[in-house]
Amino acid sequence: MTFEQLVQNLDAQFSGKLNCYTEYKCNFIKVKDASVYKDVLKALKNDASFLYIVDVVATHWPKKKEKFEITINLFSIQNKLRIFVKVAGEDNKFPSITDIWKGADLMEREQYDLMGIIFEGHPNLKRVLLPEFFEGHPLRKDFPLKERAWFNNADEQGLGLKFSR
């Protein structure tokens, strides 16, 4: 199955709710109507052999109306086809896709940790890279680059460390 065939099948099912295009040799499926977002993903997995979720990416656009955007990188090993499914939202709440691909668990946790995206329905949404006592989400565009005040928030191993620089 090529991307053109996939677009035909999807358009028949979700007419007018998707924007499918190829740019820089990458295949994108932009979900315009967020209410069908998970139905599109379920159709991709169950009907179009996209069994492998490669990555979950979050983007912050502070000047746009829809401030947050999720890009899901899917790969079909059977058809050797890679697609990027995009959905945008005004606030940082998106439905979790861990019920479709279990492998999305840690990827969504990472996006929550660094970008502050709340994935509704995630079984264990807590920080994965940064320590528990960190405040804020550092990969947002409005996060101050040299914010190091949190270094002294906790002395987690009781060693008496003090950071001044």
Add this chain to the structure above:
Amino acid sequence: MGLIERKLPDNVLTTSVDTVINYCRKSSIWPVTFGLACCAIEMMACGAAKYDFDRMGIIFRGTPRQSDLMIVAGTVTRKMAPVVRKVYLQMPEPKWVIAIGSCATSGGIYNTYSTVQGVDEIIPVDFYVPGCPPRPEAFYDAIVALQQKIMTEKVIRK
């Protein structure tokens, strides 16, 4: 010197205990490898055949309890900082620290939310080696400087 001249057999040398102990210490520096980033690759190059740390008596140890030198090579993050401190505390005296690379000495280009601005915020450092990463020659410079420092130390009487 005139008093003992020709009174000892030919194969007897006289020296001070400090010199003997310091000579032994400087000739068998066993570092604990604290490779945290790309500087660790350069440290491995120093240990490998071409630059060959072994000929200085330097044998890398995997545990702090057998080591007397800690080579901090790479970017120290806030999350790693207590671990660096804990490994340093586990080393027996006497102990020295060399900070390798821009990141370990000052934070380097990582003037960001997660990076400790110099490992000397956590542990005392004897020698700083700048560079990103430094060449093995710079590593050697620090080792030779450390050996000279060890020879000046007093062991028996402080």
